[in-house]
Amino acid sequence: DTAVSQTPKYLVTQMGNDKSIKCEQNLGHDTMYWYKQDSKKFLKIMFSYNNKELIINETVPNRFSPKSPDKAHLNLHINSLELGDSAVYFCASGTGIGAFFGQGTRLTVV
């Protein structure tokens, strides 16, 4: 069973579009995260949620809106996509310290 699963794995879209990435974890963790990996492979946290409550928001543009319908799911919605949003987005879940990561979603904005 996949512990942290994201869909889709690849996403190619035009500038200005709105898109969503879904994430689900079956580890029973309370905390879920979104991380962004840029073209230089640098990983940086974007958000964390605990039991559907936003805990960390790392100065991410408000075009990015995470939504957590329950503690097993954390989706990422992105409005008005820009070229600079092209990256790999990783969902993760953890008990607080450390995290287990999904396979990533490679977003390409053209």
Place this chain on the structure above:
Amino acid sequence: AQSVTQPDIHITVSEGASLELRCNYSYGATPYLFWYVQSPGQGLQLLLKYFSGDTLVQGIKGFEAEFKRSQSSFNLRKPSVHWSDAAEYFCAVGWGSGGSNYKLTFGKGTLLTVNP
């Protein structure tokens, strides 16, 4: 501010040789330290972690890491590298004010190439 430095951007070793990947951190309190591996086109897999106790920690795939507080280091080692170890390796420090406020700050990664 918290930071993680991986001094080596790219390391090449021969299969069967030993490996050491360096990691230095800057953090004011007792750190939680991690090594992750990312194979091409794949997600991040946790290799090992250090929270407290024995400063030599064992991980998966034959990796180990040693925490040295005096040097602010958490270097990753493997006695004999296999071709399948070729990947990007990330060191990370976990920090926060407690509970669900913890997050990971990553180093910029070290790319490992293994020659046959």
